[in-house]
Amino acid sequence: MPLAALTATRDSRLSAHLSRLEAEAIYVLREAAATAARPVMLYSIGKDSSVLLHLARKAFHPGRIPFPLMHIDTTWKFREMIAFRDAAAKEYGFELLVHINRDGIARGIDPIRSGPLYTRVMKTEALKDALTRHDFDAAIGGARRDEEASRAKERVFSVRAPGHAWDPRRQRPELWKLYNTQLAAGETMRVFPLSNWTELDVWDYIEAEDIPVVPLYFAAPRPVVRRSGMLIMVDDERLPLEAGETPQIVSVRFRSLGCYPLTAAVPSEARTLGDIVRELRATRSSERAGRLIDADETSSMERKKREGYF
């Protein structure tokens, strides 16, 4: 990577707040790289991944990023995401591993008909398999604590028991900047350098550092259908149209990117980063409101009640 790429923004346009988050994330990335035997970065192509990649380039500059990036490809990602991924790998020259659960595909599992099984097989299982196959002991991801209430207590270095299970009792207290990176036999680690960032921080940072992101985050006229109040983009011919459904062209954008049949668009005119930040400050619905799979899977308050919580 040419030094210029990093010096372009050097007359730091970052606020004290963003500088501190940036330095903290770089520190965490370096700790992970220095202490893990086989680290990997999970690259999901979204805005958080773009930020993570940018930070990793900074952390090890002018050296190379000392770990591969891995994408768990469900084969149902937006086409623009895949194009962006391949262009990024080429431009920055990082090592990219793409893992697809072929077995799930052979079993005909898809996001439209398979329900929660889809996420489990094509994402969760696929990730575990890939980590095990490559013997990765630390997986660096872009998750943030502000994404949902249940993540508010997640650690920066989060231990997984053998078999990748998360056992809340085994999570370690994290004091100061001292991350315990030791692993007992069979354990692995998830590392979250963006733990303390909010969605707005991510966009402020993308804007300040001029980080490329998938164009789907910006509003453009796109073909969508409306289903139970959600706008679903018709990204390719695999999306079965229901009776009487015709795609309409609407100016939309995405706040969060996943598998296209499960990711709702929001009507928007935000065509620039500045627009997005302004829109975020004004609208204030939660980022994940547009993820069908979340409504499905994370325990909503209602469900907690049903399970006898209150």
Next chain:
Amino acid sequence: MHAPEPTTPSARARDHLRVVICGSVDDGKSTLIGRLLAETNSVPDDQLAGLKVLSQRYGTTGEDLDYALLLDGLENEREQGITIDVAYRYFATSRRAFVIADTPGHEQYTRNMVTGASNAEVAVLLVDVRAGLTAQTRRHARIVSLLGIRDVVLVVNKMDLAGFAQAAFAKVADDFRRFAAGLGFRAVEIIPAAARYGDNVAAASGRLGWYGGPSLLGYLETVEPGGAEAAKPLRIAVQSVTRADDFRGYAGIVARGEVVRGEEIAVARTGQRTRITALLGAAGETARAREGDAVTVVVADHTDIGRGDVLADPEAQPERADQFAAHVVWMDEAPLLRGRTYVMKIGTQSIPVAVTAIKHKIEIESGLAKAAATLEMNDIGFCNLATSVPVSFDPYEQNRFMGGFILIDRTTAATAGAGMIAFGLRRAHNVKEQHFAVDKNARAHMKGQKPCILWFTGLSGAGKSTVMNLVEQRLMRAGMHTYVLDGDNVRRRLNRDLGFTDADRVENIRRVGEVARLMVDAGLIVLCAFISPFREERTMVRELVEAGEFIEIFVDAPLSLCMQRDPKGLYAKARQGLATHVTGIDSAYEPPLHPEIRLDTSTLSPERSAQAVLDELLRRGIIAHT
């Protein structure tokens, strides 16, 4: 792809503050935090809409929104009995972004409070005006003080239930001021509030007209924690070495002070000095970087620098010591064991360490010292620690990053404890670094034991191996490093050229003694079980090692009993004339005259015998615990 636009100046100017909030159950902590989030527009609309529904159904606040329900994630886990610990919440105003560490209040959660406070610059303590200062409040205040937080705000909540009366507030405020006077706080702010109704949370309250100070948010937006500090000598903690074509730099974090290109620095470990020729910050080449920045440093000379090193101001280098006194907060279910080796992580250094003494335990509510033999989970003790190699540090009071450490259990890899260095006990001068000898003491020290030979002697069938095996198991469990030498592993290889003539027996024992001596030098507790019938050969081994390192254990049982036990069938063979040179039959056994330990196995069970050995080892300070 897209044109970056100038954004609002507010985002550019935004500063950053880390806050820990502590309160006892039901003081209104969740309500207060929920309010802060809601009133700074940090709660997404869909969640706010959900809150309305939830408040109607489950709220404790009648017609009003129950803001405590916003923090639901944590409560749910409490129900399920999962360890409650610190949750992090985020909100921002146009001036500042805040990270709130939300810590549960119960006394058994000391470890969580310590964790939450470790990164905080400001602490918010919450009390119910009707209850005033409680034991919990004192506890929270002391922990906050111990963790080095110097700016504290006390929120006197539920003022509505005291009729918003100034007198009720003044009493709590006075109590707190008096109590906090001894805790070393720089500034104490006391704010009356009614979190449930929002009075003095984000905006000033008309109902508290007599109060002239800021609201909680107003205070948090403007407080400048730390204030004017003394000199800030440079510290860079090196995380890794960055290499590229003809580039070699040291990547790390500026833990203290300011680093300037062209200036001289010293490597704390060796004292070696060099000059910074290039400096990379997060945004590329730069002339200077400040505390908290991630940097990569290039130096002029070929210098030995690696992960764990501290690059420092040459005129004000960190201390170096291998023994120090520190406050230790215990966080593991298994208690702290004196003498046991843990891994200490301090800055980017990871080093074996043992607690050599627990000076006292601190009763956190009263602040009084109490004698203690161990530290249990949530205990705070003042301890002496010893590392195998010297550590570069600054006292915690001066520098949290350079003086705070965690202790990691080597078996479970759990974070078992956390500590704050108060002062070094034995200075290690870095100039003498090369002379630091890796000797028997250093090795044994690392293992938390005194090396020695436990020499079990006695007739065949007296019980040497049985007792020895039990002793070894017990030592192992206590974390000691042991090795067994016996006929089985020695005769088969090292001494396979030797038979059972008297001369060969002596040579057998001589070689065993030499091997045991090497193992003592390696820091081990060596357990030897040999009939070793002759006093002279036992004395010979005794003289191979230093005084006190040879412990003779006479495993005593009458010959008749041994013949009855005859575990190896040796006596039977002798009777049938199939074996000669059998000790006790046709070869003499000379009982020890002054054994360190005598075990009469005709009356003692093997367990009791093993216990007797361990008791003696404790008494002699060979081991510090069992």
